[in-house]
Amino acid sequence: MIRRIGGHTIGFEEMPSITGYASVVGKKESEGPLGSMFDKVIYDSYDGKDSYEQAESQLQIEAVGAALVKAKKKANEVDYIFAGDLLNQCISSSYGLRDFNIPYLGQYGACSTMAQGLIMSAVFVESGAANIAMCVTSSHFCSAERQYRFPLEYGGVRTPTAQWTVTGAGSCVIENVKKGPCIARATVGKMVDLGVTDANNMGAAMAPAAAQTLKNYFDDTETKPEDYDLILTGDLGEVGSKALYDLLKLENIDITSRHNDCGLMIYDRKKQDVHAGGSGCGCAGSVFCSKILNDIVDKNLNNILFMATGALMSPTSCGQGASIPSIAHLINVKNR
């Protein structure tokens, strides 16, 4: 049974378990501090395919395949897969997943997709709509640059606030088995738009959404940052993380002792030239589905909040001068 807690949060009585998870990344990500923790590394940006978009689809194929193996499940046992990505019409997901032949529900939450897919999976499993659900998301530096900024060949100079789109994917299998890492609560975000128009400063655009969702969660559950081992954001990066601290300080909430950000964890920013940190659906996806879930399984972490943020603009809306609406979805993941 799912029960509503306060105005914005839901609690899962059975607490659906993450029984399999996997991450796949590119070469640059494999050279970062988490390099040894990913399930697979793709060293060629094309992964032997004809286009970056096809290579990104391949990331999802590999991540879903590896998550299924770890959950000891076959694709035809999965009732639903929730998937999304950053490409126009989410083609990494549709072309990546079509051959798995799993009932498919496409999601669009930009870089919040990993959290959104986990919430969907948990609701479907807890409600009985699914026995087994999966979610997956991806991003690819080269396909994202071409679509959102410039083709790589253009050689554009990046602004200091810019983040580096992670080449990576993460996938989870969710079942109601009452063991291992499980999803206890979730808070779905509302869109927040404080008027940021700089598409090279996504962290600043997304921080207000993160602050709102986190405050809603703490209010609804009557908990505080110290109740959790880790409060993990998806890809706020350096600029967005600082903005989040400042915004929460106004609400008398201090997360600094508990917070980390996937975008700050995945690269060694002293050695790797990624400016404000990593970003993209695959950033939160690959970090959550490697180090974080490993740490929960190993009981290094027992009660965490994972909140992925998304910037819901497009190159068209930015070109038309529109500001950037953002969103943050949160899940509370526990060890059982």
Add this chain to the structure above:
Amino acid sequence: MIRRIGGHTIGFEEMPSITGYASVVGKKESEGPLGSMFDKVIYDSYDGKDSYEQAESQLQIEAVGAALVKAKKKANEVDYIFAGDLLNQCISSSYGLRDFNIPYLGQYGACSTMAQGLIMSAVFVESGAANIAMCVTSSHFCSAERQYRFPLEYGGVRTPTAQWTVTGAGSCVIENVKKGPCIARATVGKMVDLGVTDANNMGAAMAPAAAQTLKNYFDDTETKPEDYDLILTGDLGEVGSKALYDLLKLENIDITSRHNDCGLMIYDRKKQDVHAGGSGCGCAGSVFCSKILNDIVDKNLNNILFMATGALMSPTSCGQGASIPSIAHLINVKNR
């Protein structure tokens, strides 16, 4: 409670009700046979805004606002809104809905989005995750032409199999109130790709997905076409509807006496130059949220299947020569 029926279908024990619904269309749609049934008509393609994209967002704003009024609800009472559209990064939805301040879960199912949003809403309401859920989708002829084909100013000649993207939106409010039109069952589709590469013949690309979902539903529920007053597809158009009949005939299923298609209903194809019929998320959305739900409320229809199909390609994937994966999601709507 939600129970699984057969391999692909779910049944809603409480059968969540559609307590409010609304449709908004453009001028051409208002001149078709259903013209008098839409809640609002927008006569100017720009709807007084600066761009077609902003006009499309406005369609969603109007549809959601009208559906809320008819359900006698305020936006702040709605727990979740499920929304999606055809534009890159679903900006009609994000920019249209940001000011409603409703927890937002973006969906991408291309033209299947109306059915997908209804399934999501029903699962969230039936499971207790939501007391009130909403869904909305839209399309706009001018924004779709610019993004998928050519800017209108180019004056490209359309192929005979081409369909006309509906300028329109549909929105529903879903609650567990045990009266009025209600959602009894749902079947989520798998992607089907039989190798069609012609993006000007979407009906043919989508028909195999429709045939598969419908067959799965009939198998799971042990029902037959004659058990329903209407089997309504979203936007197969003339070519796709014929292909669907042919594909189902191979399975010994004959839906011809019960079938209609929103894309064939919305325009007068003798007088309005729309080639193979209407298409787009807003086609299924506006027809379902007007004539169809009116007929259910008025008890002219008591037990129908509504199945919206989507083509999950993008201009990039088509340009790269990829074939078109398609999907069809189905709901069984009854009168109570």
